Amino acid sequence: MAGQQSTGTFAGTRLHIVTGKGGTGKTTVAAALAIALARQGKRVLIAEVEGRQGISQAFNVPPLSGHDERIFADKSGGEVYGISVDAKESLLEYLQIFYRLGRAGSILEKVGAIDFATTIAPGVRDVLLIGKVYEAAGRRSGSRRSGGRLVYDAVVLDAPPTGRIVRFLNVNHEVADIARVGPIKSQADSITRMVRHGTSHVHLVTLLEEMPVQETIDAIAELREAELNVGAILVNQVRNPLLTDDELAAISAGTAAEREEMVEAVQNDLVTAGVKATKVMVRGLFAQAGDLADRVELQRQEDAVLAAQGLPLAHLPALPGGVEDGGLSVLADCLAEEGIV
Secondary structure (H helix, E strand, O other): OOOOOOOOOOOOOOEEEEEEOOOOOHHHHHHHHHHHHHOOOOEEEEEEOOOOOHHHHHHOOOOOOOOOEEEEEOOOOOEEEEEEOOHHHHHHHHHHHHHOOOHHHHHHHHOOHHHHHHHHOHHHHHHHHHHHHHHHHHOEOOOOOOOOOEOOOEEEEEOOOHHHHHHHHOHHHHOOOOOOOOHHHHHHHHHHHHHHOOOEEEEEEEOOOHHHHHHHHHHHHHHHHOOOOEEEEEEEEEOOOOOOHHHHHHHHOOOHHHHHHHHHHHHHHHHHOOOOOOHHHHHHHHHHHHHHHHHHHHHHHHHHHHHOOOOOEEEEEOOOOOOOOOHHHHHHHHHHHOOOO
């Protein structure tokens, strides 16, 4: 397909698995990544597996189903298709494909067997969820034997949070004691090969705060131990410091008496400019500036911790208005400018 040539670090990646601690904006970043890829003229599939309809909300489209639906088109010719994978629906489809159950499948659902299977065996549930993504990632426009073209140039998976990501992806290990042979075992083996392939990477979304950063570091160690390919660290909601380093340092430096002199000087400047400023108001402004200085310093410390992981690092700005009014487009531009895709 036509479009700008990708020169990013993960230009050769076909499966982008996006995870992150809850509240870091994982789904929003996954959506922006899909748009960034589509702007290169690619046909992209974005899939969610948690049933929250976060993708449809990000793209402001009706709720997604278990079938591919186009949710974004770019002038380059690139497109984004969305899908929401449901374990119960996937199991019914799986039983029909492998066991030709027909109407028996609906009977099993009525007696609660489907809910039992997808709840009592989480490893099997994950095989069903990723299995749908596996099928879409390998789907071709013609038969495999005739070497038909892959339907999707790239797949973005809005995966579970970091606390569950390794167990979710390591399906081969999770079903080892449940299915030693048969279609489930075969499917798990195929999924394992896909997620460990050199064209699959797990990207981690985080914030410059202590808990998300620590969870990110823990997840990186677990992913590496499970022999899964770690991609980029995507730092979301980075706030502009607004003040220069010298200004931030001046706010935090000096004695109480010196800071009070600064308050008086600023008050006089404001009054001269025609602003009715009291010392109480200016002290409040200085207190907020002090909080900002502390936050900026904390962000720098946490950013240094992330940089020490030796992985590609991208910084995405905080969006005061959310993803509305072109917010996703802003993040997509950042991902391209930061050299991720």
